[in-house]
Amino acid sequence: MAEPTMADLKDIPALYTSSRGVGDVLVGQDAARRLIEASSSGNDTALWSLLSQPQYVTTMLDKPHVIYSKDPRGQVLARPISNLERALTVAAQNGHATVVATLLAFATEHSVELSDVITRAVINKTIDGGHAAIFEALAAADPNVINIRVGHGHERPLYEAVRRRKPDVVAALLELGADPLHPVAPGYRELGNFRSSLMSFAAMNEGPRTTTMLLERGTPIKGTAALHTAARFGQLDTMRLLMHHGADLEENVPGWKGWTPMHFAASTGKVDAMKLLEQHGARKDSKDEDGKTPAQLLEEQNTA
Incomplete structure (x- = not known):
C-alpha cells in the first residue's frame, strides 16, 4: 500500500x-x-x-x-x-499519577491550555483503568475535570464511572465534588430509569458499594428503577440496601409494560431475588400490562 x-x-x-x-x-x-x-x-x-x-x-x-x-x-x-497529549494519555491509561502531575506542570509552565491536553481520551482511559489517583492528579490541576463531557451523549465522568463499574473512580469523583444529581449534561437527558439512570447502573455493580456512596450523597431511589435493576441482576445485598432506604416494592417502570421489581427478577430467573422481595412484602400476583404475573414470566424464562 x-x-x-x-x-x-x-x-x-x-x-x-x-x-x-x-x-x-x-x-x-x-x-x-x-x-x-x-x-x-x-x-x-x-x-x-x-x-x-x-x-x-x-x-x-x-x-x-x-x-x-x-x-x-x-x-x-x-x-x-x-506529543504532550499523547504522553498524558498513555500515562493516564497506565495509572502513573506522578507522571501525569509532571506533564500537567509542564503544560502550565509553557502556557498550554489544560483543556487542550486533558481530553476525552485521557478521561476515558482513566475511567477504563479504574485509576482514582489519576483523577485526583487531574483535578489538582483543573478542578473542572469532573464536569468534562466524555460520552457520546455528553455524559460526565461520574456517570461513566458508575456505568463502567469502577467504584474506586466513583469514590474519587464524589470526593472531588462530582454531582450525582447531574451526571449528564444539563437539559440533554433526564436522569432516566432502567439502564439509563445513575442508580440503575449502580445496581448492576457487584455488591452495594457504589449504591451506598450515591445514597450517602442524597441520590434518590424513586423513579430510577434501582431496585428493579438489582432484582434483575440478582444483586441481593444491593436489594436489601435499597429496601432499607425505602425503595417501592410495587413501583412500575415507564416503558417496561408495568413491570415491578418482582417481574424484573422473574424475567431473568432470579428466584432468590424473588424470594427476597416476597419476604419484604412484595406481591407475587401483580400483573403487568399484558396481564402476566412474575410467576408466568419465570415459567416462560425457564422454558425458553
Whole structure:
C-alpha cells in the first residue's frame, strides 16, 4: 500500500491508508518516542531528564499527525495531536499519577491550555483503568475535570464511572465534588430509569458499594428503577440496601409494560431475588400490562 506523505496531510481528522498502528505517527519518525516511553512506563526521573533538554521541550509541544483508529483493511483515522497529549494519555491509561502531575506542570509552565491536553481520551482511559489517583492528579490541576463531557451523549465522568463499574473512580469523583444529581449534561437527558439512570447502573455493580456512596450523597431511589435493576441482576445485598432506604416494592417502570421489581427478577430467573422481595412484602400476583404475573414470566424464562 502507498504510505501517506507530508503533502497528503490534512489539518482535520481524516482517513488515510497506512501500515502503521494506533498510537503511531502517520508520517516520518516519531521524535517523541523517548518521551512517550518514559510516560508510558511511569519513569518520572527519565521524563524530567528529557524535559530539561530544549530539543525535547520543543518536541513535547509539537503536533504530529497521529493514528487514533484503524480498521482491518489498513484504513486509519489520524489528526494532529500534541506529543504532550499523547504522553498524558498513555500515562493516564497506565495509572502513573506522578507522571501525569509532571506533564500537567509542564503544560502550565509553557502556557498550554489544560483543556487542550486533558481530553476525552485521557478521561476515558482513566475511567477504563479504574485509576482514582489519576483523577485526583487531574483535578489538582483543573478542578473542572469532573464536569468534562466524555460520552457520546455528553455524559460526565461520574456517570461513566458508575456505568463502567469502577467504584474506586466513583469514590474519587464524589470526593472531588462530582454531582450525582447531574451526571449528564444539563437539559440533554433526564436522569432516566432502567439502564439509563445513575442508580440503575449502580445496581448492576457487584455488591452495594457504589449504591451506598450515591445514597450517602442524597441520590434518590424513586423513579430510577434501582431496585428493579438489582432484582434483575440478582444483586441481593444491593436489594436489601435499597429496601432499607425505602425503595417501592410495587413501583412500575415507564416503558417496561408495568413491570415491578418482582417481574424484573422473574424475567431473568432470579428466584432468590424473588424470594427476597416476597419476604419484604412484595406481591407475587401483580400483573403487568399484558396481564402476566412474575410467576408466568419465570415459567416462560425457564422454558425458553
